[in-house]
Amino acid sequence: MRVAADEAVTVSFTVNGRPATVQVAPRVTLSDALRDHLGLTGTHIGCEHGVCGMCTVIVDGDAARACLLLACQLEGSEIITVEGLGKPDDLHPLQASFSDHHALQCGFCTPGMLMSSYDLLKHKPGISAEDLPDQMSGVLCRCTGYRHIMDAVADVSESYPGGIPGPRNCGHAALLPRTSTGGGSAGDGGHEIAAAEGPKEIHVPQSEPTVTIDVASEVAASVDELWVVIDDTERMARCLPGAELVDDFGDDKYLGRIQVALGPVKLSFVGDIHVTERDPDSHSLRALAEANDPSGGTVQGVVQLEIDPSGEGSIINAHAEMHMTGRIAQFGRSLADDVSNDMFNQFTAALDATARGEEPEVGGAPPSAVKMATRLVLARARALVQRIKRKE
Amino acid sequence: MKAAPFAYVRPTRLQDAVTELGSAQHGGGKVIAGGQSLVPVLAMRLGRPSTLVDITRVEELTHMTVDDQCLRVAAAVRQRRVQREASQLVPLLGLALPWVGHREIRSRGTVCGSLAHADPSAEMPAVAMSLNATVEVTGPNGRRQVSAADFFTGAMATVTEPTEIVTSVSFPIASSDEGYGFAEIARRHGDYAIAGVAARVRSTSGAVVEAPITSFGVSDKPQLRDMSGALQRAVDSLGDPAAPTSEITNALEEPAHAMAEDVVTTAGDSHGSTAYRKRLVRVLAARELARAYRSSLKGA
Incomplete structure (x- = not known):
């Protein structure tokens, strides 16, 4: 292998259980690749010459300083970053212990402390509290003075004498496959789509989805009227706010684009949709989708639609499991959840209108930022009211 | 703290690695394996090699x-x-x-x-x-x-x-009649040593056969000294090969002092003066030689 100084090299490795590929110049460190190219900003950068330990990550099973590794040396490596350690609703015991012991103040060293202590307790389970200061000397803290950090680690060491549990979020971590120039040409979301080369394989992660959507909408149209629209993929696509079908590869495989505007954030996902099941008897459809936003993010998902008769009209049941990474995932689970649910509700409404011969109000154009924001606020307010009611 | 650009080659045969290093522009080739010393040098731009030859994939x-x-x-x-x-x-x-x-x-x-x-x-x-x-x-x-x-x-x-x-x-590979001692003092565990020693002692029935000790952090390169004579005299002076480590350490104070005077040539820096390093070497050398001697007896 030979790479000139001004050339980029393609490096593929595994980050938090997921394959990732970056295109970097030889001088780019792993810490920069993680942060600037993959958007994994949980790995902090302090001194950038191997003294402070902020950037500690796990590489092939052992902790290492990401600022002292050239990304190009890591072809085929398995990397775990702090994002892979736990989830907000399923913290790793170390993260929970740091929280319990108030082991962080500004939080800057915390990713390094977590990854270094994870490595320590994995290789030396049950290490005693008095050995910790020497063993944890590789990461500097500038505010809490270490005492609470050592207490937090000692607590976990004592609780798991046989070895600490593995990382809890490897498989669907927030990975941002940004283009390696760190920007892309998305502009206002109206970027050109490269000539499609044909359908791609879609891999939906087996792990827990970022967002699960269950929407059941009662609509006026009959089952048969709705099915006619659903069976015509192009018409169905027009019902999805901001979506359009770009190419039809045949065999029920398509290339599509969907634009989402949320306040100042404009995302434009382009990707593949494969309809894997289409059952006219039970009026159900299952599709896989995988799309990328050129400025950073992926959505992969499985969508299941089913229509059942209900009184004069029907009920559209939609179940979707979405694995999101990138900027949309950074909004946090609850907001991503709201956005997705809102889009599905708009979708079923448009489906209903189209089925009854009306023009859908959303076709093609991205959902309006103001409208979306208003909807979200309303949805949030309603949910809050419901929660309060339930408590009473 | 970003390295200046460099080219990168990753041969899979040793012969190719040698060739790459030889043909690097203006002799600016540098070998990288773990990079834990080299990458900081690159980051601080203390070194600007034109090409890095990665040898980690040479089987x-x-x-x-x-x-x-x-x-x-x-x-x-x-x-x-x-x-x-x-x-x-x-x-x-x-x-x-x-x-x-x-x-x-x-x-x-x-x-x-x-x-x-x-x-x-x-x-x-x-x-x-x-x-x-x-x-x-x-x-x-x-x-x-x-x-x-x-x-x-x-x-x-x-x-x-x-x-x-x-x-x-x-x-x-260690033989059973050998013992070892190692110690260093650093500002924090894991940093470069202010001073340290690595000692090996081989003995037969209590008689010192070999006693090399190397001091580091004290000069432009590690300083190896043969302390077998001094160690033998220290043990003899106690009249008991099984004397405790602390007694042997005390008996070694003078020769360790002389050795420290000899090996510490650094001018001193913000972490420690020349005198401080001499004192460290004196204390560490006596203690680690005694420890190495004691552990050499156990295997015999």
């Missing part, structure tokens, strides 16, 4: 092998692996490796890289000298073996030519 350099006499650690073998797998075979390595950088550094850093970098404060060069290790260097004219005592020529300088690669180091 023959990834092995650690053992024969009757030696543990051979090839150039791409990382310190943490040596610490895990060879601490019993070569106990002085086992004592010293926990002091080499931090755990996170040892995960990637290599033993041979530490020797090739030849920092005067580093642990591995001192251990190699006290163990009389042999460094193998490969270049356009083939392989040559250099004893550790001849390998280091000054601060971050070795006998390795710019077109040569340190390909392995062989440490003699």
Whole structure:
């Protein structure tokens, strides 16, 4: 292998259980690749010459300083970053212990402390509290003075004498496959789509989805009227706010684009949709989708639609499991959840209108930022009211 | 803290690595394995090689092998692996490796890289000298073996030519009549030592056969001294080969002081003056020689 100084090299490795590929110049460190190219900003950068330990990550099973590794040396490596350690609703015991012991103040060293202590307790389970200061000397803290950090680690060491549990979020971590120039040409979301080369394989992660959507909408149209629209993929696509079908590869495989505007954030996902099941008897459809936003993010998902008769009209049941990474995932689970649910509700409404011969109000154009924001606020307010009611 | 641009080559055969190094522009080629010393140098732009030759995918350099006499650690073998797998075979390595950088550094850093970098404060060069290790260097004219005592020529300088690669180091396997001592003082555990010592003592029925001790962080290169005579006299003066370590340490105070005066030549820095380093070497040398002697008796 030979790479000139001004050339980029393609490096593929595994980050938090997921394959990732970056295109970097030889001088780019792993810490920069993680942060600037993959958007994994949980790995902090302090001194950038191997003294402070902020950037500690796990590489092939052992902790290492990401600022002292050239990304190009890591072809085929398995990397775990702090994002892979736990989830907000399923913290790793170390993260929970740091929280319990108030082991962080500004939080800057915390990713390094977590990854270094994870490595320590994995290789030396049950290490005693008095050995910790020497063993944890590789990461500097500038505010809490270490005492609470050592207490937090000692607590976990004592609780798991046989070895600490593995990382809890490897498989669907927030990975941002940004283009390696760190920007892309998305502009206002109206970027050109490269000539499609044909359908791609879609891999939906087996792990827990970022967002699960269950929407059941009662609509006026009959089952048969709705099915006619659903069976015509192009018409169905027009019902999805901001979506359009770009190419039809045949065999029920398509290339599509969907634009989402949320306040100042404009995302434009382009990707593949494969309809894997289409059952006219039970009026159900299952599709896989995988799309990328050129400025950073992926959505992969499985969508299941089913229509059942209900009184004069029907009920559209939609179940979707979405694995999101990138900027949309950074909004946090609850907001991503709201956005997705809102889009599905708009979708079923448009489906209903189209089925009854009306023009859908959303076709093609991205959902309006103001409208979306208003909807979200309303949805949030309603949910809050419901929660309060339930408590009473 | 971003490195200046450099080209990168990753050969899979040693012969190709040597060729790449030789043909790098203006002799600006540099070998990278773990990069734990080199990458900071690049980040601070203290060095600006035109080409890095990555040797970690050269298969023959990834092995650690053992024969009757030696543990051979090839150039791409990382310190943490040596610490895990060879601490019993070569106990002085086992004592010293926990002091080499931090755990996170040892995960990637290599033993041979530490020797090739030849920092005067580093642990591995001192251990190699006290163990009389042999460094193998490969270049356009083939392989040559250099004893550790001849390998280091000054601060971050070795006998390795710019077109040569340190390909392995062989440490003699411990014999049962040997004992070891290792200690260093640093501002924080894992930082470069202000001063330290690596001692080996071989004895037969209480009689000292060999007692090399290497001091580091005190001069432009590790300083190896033979302390067998002084150690024998100290033991004799106590009249009891089984005297406790503390008594042997006390009896070694004078020769350790003389040795410290001899080996500490650094001008001192913000971490410690020349006098402070002399004092460290005096105390550490006496204690670790005594400890090494005591543990040499146990195996016999």
